[in-house]
Amino acid sequence: MSEELQNEIEAINSIYGDGTLISASEDEIYVLRLPGRDASLRIQFPAEYPSVPPAILGTQSSGEHTRKGEAAHVIDVFRNVLGKIYQPGEVCLFDAIEEANNTLSDEFRADDEHLEGQSAAETSAVEQIPPSSSHIDDVEPPWTLSEVVVELKSVFIARSAPVSSPNQAKQYLQHLLDSDKKVRSATHNITAWRIKGEGGATFQDCDDDGEAAAGGRVLHLMQLMDLWDVMVVVTRWYGGHQLGPKRFSIINQVARDAFVKSGFVKEEAPTKKKGKH
Template identity: 35%
Template structure:
């Protein structure tokens, strides 16, 4: 496989995992080998009036030089309304050539459905669907922000003389997800400089449970207002490629000035690709809960105008 093809394939896989984490049961795999997917989009998840299914096929050249091949499926979508929506999707692609755009497409369609719902009578009856997640939570893994004895020393210095902007930010902890005795839990903190990233990591490692995790995967994105660029980086901590996938999810959601750490306690049973799904789900849940996700319009502008700066990362095998 050519190097360019390998790069596109990796970016596609990262985007697919991110979309599955963001949309859950709304996202459906039609043909994994052919990269064909379908997502059910409605104006309101709890009380849908208008629903549309977007089917996409990702060509080998996507996202570099070719758009997804797509089909819009809805019995009510006809004529000028279909043409207008197709034009909107193609305009989003042109504005963001070379970038992952499935999230932007889905949320654009959702905006159109919401506007339609506000302007018209309810559409065809749509069966309500409830989503129940079988999440096994252990009380002792829902961590409080209280310091414990430090059991792991990090290889950086955190100065005691912190300036106001370099104070330790508050740290929130997400609800754990347990699968086959492996447990995943996300931690989130607002950050505006790399020093705060180090301070958050040091603080988390003061907790015995976090310090004893098999992996502490993290990623952060800091928006530099003066240069209109993102300072961002990630770390696998032994879970190969997990940090890059986490950062890709954060890019798609266009989050800024925040870091997410996902701890994994390995339970002795290999999870395969499911481990990446759980890592992304944990991260997405806490980002949504703490209102870090932005509107599709802001995401589109950020993808089109802002450069992204990454540091080199070390990759290690599990």
């Protein structure tokens, strides 16, 4: 097993719970239990992974409450996602899980809305209730995720999103905690934001969430990078080993990665030194 695969297995099980990704009896084959789904998949990781892609072999279990044909559809979705996001030399399973879950959730939500629409059409005397003012709280924030970093079994990941007001930043954070139980159960969710309001007013704030001084360090990073109208949430699951000051470096590392991936900051290409002729 490569070091990259070993770290990825630790990260997946730390984030989604023990038993999410486990070894099967055969060599190089693992069973993935998709978070929030009854179906589980069989995945083969070649010895050369991540230089070569993993292969989806099929269904390990359809689950007791899975609808007919749903397990096969889950495999198709996961295969398609994996084919799109895999890059040679880069681990891909976390991104594949998140993307596949988002795709499946959108599909099931659309099915539910279609059924609700049919039911409403069949009911001739239904009072139309205006949308509540809190509907914005149900809108999925446009998070961009960093790479997952694992250090001595502690797992770090950052999310960044554009925001236009402190209230919106607070709503996004609350939505994340309410909708994602693995984030809600994390050891720390460190937040920071910087916002330019109307009339030249500026807002910036941070929260350590128990990781002393971490929020201030992330906010300082945003100041150095001159970032505005953006927020970041750095999530850490403690792995049982003290990391000392290194944890602050990793927290800033994943925060910066989220900023870069979301397009808030551009990575400059290294300049090549001219050699002597």
